[in-house]
Amino acid sequence: MLTANPQLTPDKKLRHLLTTEGLPKSLIENILDTAAQFVSVGDRDVKKVPLLRGKSVFNLFFENSTRTRTTFEIAAKRLSADVINLNINASSTSKGESLVDTIDNLIAMDADVFVVRHSQSGAAHLIAKHVNQVRPNVAVINAGDGRHAHPTQGLLDMYTIRHYKKSFHNLSIAIVGDILHSRVARSGIHALTTLGCPDVRVIGPKTLIPTECERMGVSVHHDMMRGIEGCDVVMMLRLQNERMEGPLLPSAQEFFKSYGLTAEKLARAKPDAIVMHPGPMNRGVEIESTIADGRQAVILPQVTFGIAVRMAVMSMVGVSRGEVA
Amino acid sequence: MRLEIRNGRLIDLSGSNDGRDERATLYVDGAIIAAVGSRAPDGFMADKIVDAAGKIVAPGLVDLCARLREPGYEHKATLESELMAASAGGVTSLVCPPDTEPVLDEPGLVEMLKRRGWTLNQARIYPLGALTAGLKGETLAEMLELAEAGCIGFFQADRPIVDTSVLYRAMQYAATYGFTIWLRPEDAFLARGGIAHDGEVAARLGLAAIPTSAESVAIATICTLMRETGARVHLARLSSAAGVELVRRAKAEGLPVTADVGVHHLLLTDRDIGYFDSQYRFSPPLRSPSDRDALSAGVVDGTINAICSDHTPTDEDEKNVPFGEATPGASGLEMLLPLALKWAEHASIPMSTALARITVNAAQVLGKSQGRLVAGAPADVCIFDPRAFWAVTRETLVSQGKNTPYLAREMQGKVTHTICAGRLVYAA
Numbered sequence: 094m095l096t097a098n099p100q101l102t103p104d105k106k107l108r109h110l111l112t113t114e115g116l117p118k119s120l121i122e123n124i125l126d127t128a129a130q131f132v133s134v135g136d137r138d139v140k141k142v143p144l145l146r147g148k149s150v151f152n153l154f155f156e157n158s159t160r161t162r163t164t165f166e167i168a169a170k171r172l173s174a175d176v177i178n179l180n181i182n183a184s185s186t187s188k189g190e191s192l193v194d195t196i197d198n199l200i201a202m203d204a205d206v207f208v209v210r211h212s213q214s215g216a217a218h219l220i221a222k223h224v225n226q227v228r229p230n231v232a233v234i235n236a237g238d239g240r241h242a243h244p245t246q247g248l249l250d251m252y253t254i255r256h257y258k259k260s261f262h263n264l265s266i267a268i269v270g271d272i273l274h275s276r277v278a279r280s281g282i283h284a285l286t287t288l289g290c291p292d293v294r295v296i297g298p299k300t301l302i303p304t305e306c307e308r309m310g311v312s313v314h315h316d317m318m319r320g321i322e323g324c325d326v327v328m329m330l331r332l333q334n335e336r337m338e339g340p341l342l343p344s345a346q347e348f349f350k351s352y353g354l355t356a357e358k359l360a361r362a363k364p365d366a367i368v369m370h371p372g373p374m375n376r377g378v379e380i381e382s383t384i385a386d387g388r389q390a391v392i393l394p395q396v397t398f399g400i401a402v403r404m405a406v407m408s409m410v411g412v413s414r415g416e417v418a
Numbered sequence: 419m420r421l422e423i424r425n426g427r428l429i430d431l432s433g434s435n436d437g438r439d440e441r442a443t444l445y446v447d448g449a450i451i452a453a454v455g456s457r458a459p460d461g462f463m464a465d466k467i468v469d470a471a472g473k474i475v476a477p478g479l480v481d482l483c484a485r486l487r488e489p490g491y492e493h494k495a496t497l498e499s500e501l502m503a504a505s506a507g508g509v510t511s512l513v514c515p516p517d518t519e520p521v522l523d524e525p526g527l528v529e530m531l532k533r534r535g536w537t538l539n540q541a542r543i544y545p546l547g548a549l550t551a552g553l554k555g556e557t558l559a560e561m562l563e564l565a566e567a568g569c570i571g572f573f574q575a576d577r578p579i580v581d582t583s584v585l586y587r588a589m590q591y592a593a594t595y596g597f598t599i600w601l602r603p604e605d606a607f608l609a610r611g612g613i614a615h616d617g618e619v620a621a622r623l624g625l626a627a628i629p630t631s632a633e634s635v636a637i638a639t640i641c642t643l644m645r646e647t648g649a650r651v652h653l654a655r656l657s658s659a660a661g662v663e664l665v666r667r668a669k670a671e672g673l674p675v676t677a678d679v680g681v682h683h684l685l686l687t688d689r690d691i692g693y694f695d696s697q698y699r700f701s702p703p704l705r706s707p708s709d710r711d712a713l714s715a716g717v718v719d720g721t722i723n724a725i726c727s728d729h730t731p732t733d734e735d736e737k738n739v740p741f742g743e744a745t746p747g748a749s750g751l752e753m754l755l756p757l758a759l760k761w762a763e764h765a766s767i768p769m770s771t772a773l774a775r776i777t778v779n780a781a782q783v784l785g786k787s788q789g790r791l792v793a794g795a796p797a798d799v800c801i802f803d804p805r806a807f808w809a810v811t812r813e814t815l816v817s818q819g820k821n822t823p824y825l826a827r828e829m830q831g832k833v834t835h836t837i838c839a840g841r842l843v844y845a846a
Contacts, residue, residue, distance in 0.1 A: 099693055114622070193738055213740035214624040215694030223738075239742070240624030279624055303621035304629070 099221055107409045109221045109233040112242035114283040121287060125252050127405035128398070134171055135400065144408045145174035148205040152178045153195075154236070155211040160372060161236050161246075164396070165208045168403035172411070174206070192216065193223050200224070206232045206411060214239030232410035240274050245406055246371055247280025249399040251288060253391055254326055256398065257367050261285065265292040267321050267362075268311075269352055270330035270379055271301045273341075277371045278330055279309075286310040296320035297352060300341040317352050324362040329354055329370045329379045337378070345378045354380045359389065367391045419465050419840060421446035426470025426801060428454065430477060431774035432790035439770060444475060446797040449839040453793050466842070468835055470801050476773050477789045478510025478541075478798030478838060480780035482678045482726035483654065484751055486512075486543075488534070489527065490519025495731035495818040497531075500751065501540035503817035505844035507752035508800030508833040509727075510541050511781065511788050516548040517575035523548035523559040525567035532568050540843050542798075544784060546573040546600055549588050555579040558588055561597055570784055571652065573600035576701055580606045582639060589649035600652045601640060603661065604702060608632035613742045615705040619688040625742065628703055630658035637664040644673050652783060653677040656722060657702035659712030666721045676783045677721065679713050680728035681757045682748060685764070686710070686823065696737045696744035697823040700728075703746075714765050717775055724780035725761075725772070727754040731819020749819035753810070755802060756829035769804070797840040806832035 100109045100116070107120060134140055150169040152162050162178065169176045181195065192211075199207070207224070209217050217235035224231045237243040258264055266285060272278045272295045285293050286309070293311045295302060306313055314320030321327060337345040354368065368380075368390045376382045384390060423444040431437035438454075445453040445462055453459045484504065487495040504512055514531070516522035522531070528545050535543040547564035549572040551557045561572055572592060578601075579585045592599045612628030614620040620627040637653065641664065644651055656662055656679050665677050682700060687707045691698045698704060716722040730747025737744050750757075754776060762772035778789030788798050807828050812820045836844035 191735060191739060211740065213742045215741040218694045219696075219738075219740050238624075239740075240626075242624070274624075276624060279622070304616045304627060305618035306621050308618035309622060 099218060099225070107406070110244050110406050110410060111217045111221055111233065111235045112283065113244045113247045113280045113287070114242070116287065118287050118289070121248065121251065121284060124248055124402065124405050124409065125255060127409065128252055128401040131401040131404040132398065134404070135397065140171055141173055142171065143173045145169065145172040145411045148174045148411055149203060150174045150176050150206045150208060150407065151199055151204040152176060153181065153199070153207050153209045154179065155181045155209070155216070156237070158210055158237070161210065164399050165236060165403055168400050168407055171400070172404055172408055174407070192219065196220055196223055197227065200228045200231060204231055206234060206407060208234045208236050209238070210236040211238050214241035217242070234406060234410060237276055239276065240279070241276055242280050243276040244280050245399070245403050246277050247284045248406070249395060249402040250281050250328065250369060251284045252398045252402050253369060253395050256394070257391060258325055261288040261290040264290050264325045265294070265323055266290055266326040266328065267294045267296055267324045268328045268330065269296040269317065269354065271332050271336060272297050272306065272330070273301045273303050274333065274336065275330050281328060282309050282311055294320050294324070298342070317358055318361055321358055321361045324366055327354065327359065327362055327366055327368050329368065331371060331373065332375060332378055349378055353378060354384050356381065356384060359384060369395060372396070419448065420463060421466050421468065421837065421840065421842070422458070422464035423468045423470050423475055423799065423801065426473050426475035428475045428791055429770050429773055430791035431770050432778045432792065437770065438791070444791060444799065446799070446837065446840050449797055451791060451793055451795050451797050454791055468801065473801050473803050473834060475791070476800045476802070477777040477791055478800045478836065479508045479754060479776045480511040480784070480789055481509045481729065481751065481754060481776070482513045482724050482780050482783060483680070484509070484512040484514055484727055484729035485517065485731065486514050487731060488518065488531070494733050497534050498538055499816070499818040500729070500731065501535065501538050503751045503815070504541040505836045505838070506816040506833060508755050508802060508836050509751055510798035510800065510836060510838040511544065511786065512541050513544045513546060513570070513784070515546050515573050515575045517553065521548045521553050522546070523551050523553070523564070525560070525563045528564060528567040528569055539841065541838055544570045546571050548572065549574045549599060550579065550584065553577045555581060555584055558591055561592060562595060565595070565597060571598040571600050573654070574602070576602060578602065578604045578606040578609070578636065585639070586643050586647065589643050589647040589651070593647050593649040596650070598650045598652055600654050602654045602702070603633050603636035603640060603656070605632045605635045608635060613699065613703065614691065615688040615703045617688060617706050619691055623691065623694065630660050630705065630709065633658045633702065634660040634664055637661055641668045641673060641675070644675065650674040655680050655683070655702055655728060656713060656716070657683055657705050657709065659709045662712045662716035662721055666716070669721060676723045678724040678726050678780070678783070679717060679722050681725050681750060681754055681761065682728070682823070683710065684714055684717065684725065684761045685757060690823065691741070694741040695823070696739065696741050697748065697821060697825070699741055699744045699746045700748070701746035714761065718765060718767055718771065723775070723783050725754070725758055725775045726780070727751050729817070731817050732821045734820065737821050748822045749815065749817045750822070751817055752815060753822065753824060753829065755800070755833060756831040759804065759831045797837060799835070799837040800833060801835040802831055802833045804831050806830070808832045
């Protein structure tokens with residue numbers, strides 16, 4: 094049964110960040126504006142602000158990640174929080190401890206913010222629901238749950254697009270590759286449609302596009318040359334190694350032939366189109382090296398903006414946390 | 419013991435015409451209905467009188483699928499707790515699937531289950547034996563021995579047979595003895611790893627999907643093998659519009675096939691999953707609104723013979739995990755009647771049709787004489803107040819399984835008395 098949006102407080106402030114879906118447009122804009130103030134922190138000699146001093150941020154990674162965990166860690170440290178990194182992997186579940194038991198234990202260690210990555214779609218929602226019951230002043234930030242959502246990635250992508258393109262209202266945006274398994278794609282799509290982007294296209298083979306994907310407000314293309322036509326933004330997705338050959342795709346090479354971003358294909362987009370990728374990149378699978386390193390690529394600025402966006406989100410859930418308490 | 423149930427509105431759809439729906443008295447003598455009407459049989463002296471004024475007197479419910487969890491899963495539920503739940507839900511006959519631990523693939527286990535059930539003195543238990551040894555889908559279970567021990571059919575539970583040649587041989591063998599095979603139509607490959615209906619909700623939530631073709635491919639295979647082997651098949655838990663249509667055609671063709679649907683699938687859809695609510699994880703998955711509507715139409719026109727509870731009690735920990743790790747299914751014995759009534763209201767059909775699908779029509783699938791309120795029939799009776807509301811809570815549910823999407827919701831239709839084989843097994 095659908096209940097109130099679990100990531101918002103009754104007065105529509107950010108309580109947890111679980112997905113970009115259902116976030117009010119004003120709240121997304123608020124996050125991006127707050128992030129803008131944090132971008133310059135990285136340029137200072139003292140790269141710290143005291144917003145979360147005395148707070149404990151627990152990086153709770155049930156799935157391997159170096160990049161995302163590191164950017165969250167940097168973001169938390171720049172906000173002066175104490176950061177505890179926990180790589181739980183599958184070992185704790187094989188010891189028989191359930192997810193909620195793990196959370197209860199960490200709550201007992203006085204966590205203030207959980208940054209959670211888990212292989213199951215909906216894991217962050219489950220944790221948020223549980224936290225609401227047992228310790229309502231703890232916040233949950235979803236750092237990727239299964240195929241479902243990776244909202245800070247979606248928001249940093251919005252930040253990047255807004256940085257280069259200023260507004261969303263006249264943009265055509267193509268998201269290319271493995272949509273089916275991509276939480277980055279889902280978070281991007283919901284954020285883009287909320288922000289008023291009129292033309293969101295997803296491009297990929299039928300095996301990697303979910304059924305009824307159009308219902309998310311996108312158009313579906315299988316021919317990349319046509320799908321990329323006139324785009325302002327090209328968002329490439331990472332293709333997981335285990336999907337490169339098997340029943341979904343015959344080979345990485347064949348995928349690259351149809352859906353890898355090459356100079357020839359990019360030429361069909363607008364001349365000032367930007368190229369994005371959430372990383373880590375498979376050069377020669379999703380994207381040609383010359384494009385990845387080329388003048389249209391904004392892949393490294395994405396990483397920099399990612400820290401600012403994560404600082405913004407952490408400070409907002411941290412502050413609204415303070416108000417609750 | 420002689421019972422007289424008076425002043426109630428008797429509904430019985432077993433007759434050849436429209437059946438009975440009138441105020442009448444029911445006279446029970448021992449385990450049999452002695453008479454129905456206004457006149458007591460000669461010399462009838464009631465030991466007990468039940469006043470059913472304002473209530474409906476219906477046949478005891480026949481549930482085509484209730485997991486009792488014994489042997490092996492006593493932490494989820496016990497025979498005792500679930501048979502009490504059955505009585506509280508007005509269920510007097512229930513079919514239990516073989517997916518226990520150990521699996522019901524040995525006559526000794528079946529006899530033990532029947533004996534345990536017998537001593538508890540509640541609903542009648544009709545076990546389904548495993549179709550294949552250990553439900554592994556490799557070698558046939560001893561069907562003849564199991565039938566002699568009391569199995570009314572053979573079921574592969576929720577573990578579809580991967581090897582079609584085993585299915586073919588199982589059907590041939592069952593047809594030799596005229597046994598009915600129960601199958602949940604699901605192609606093992608198309609359903610592999612899936613947890614939700616293949617549609618916009620799975621797309622949005624990023625849940626691995628099960629296409630409706632998993633069901634239709636399986637039904638097409640089963641029907642083809644039925645034509646070749648002459649086996650009689652009961653298709654359990656239909657979930658899709660395509661599946662209903664294939665069964666409709668199979669019946670038109672004259673194949674000896676029957677079918678049922680879980681009551682939740684008549685009311686809920688994948689939209690109800692909301693924010694990953696694991697109480698809405700079912701197997702087969704809840705599908706789209708158009709699938710639900712097709713299932714509903716299938717029950718109305720009789721393509722789907724019966725509605726069952728698909729009772730699946732679990733402990734709370736099994737639902738308090740991410741959606742994809744949650745055990746599918748819901749506790750349902752006590753919800754079968756009120757949900758069937760709710761469905762009748764939504765589908766704008768007479769209450770008596772809904773009652774028939776959970777009584778006489780279900781009994782017909784089993785080839786049993788229950789589900790009728792006529793002289794000489796087994797005295798299995800469910801008396802309920804159709805206007806009474808009750809709240810579904812952990813406390814009001816008798817079943818040990820508190821896992822239901824309807825927790826903290828109100829139900830209309832409350833069982834007040836359950837009589838099984840002439841014994842008053844439940845009184846509110």
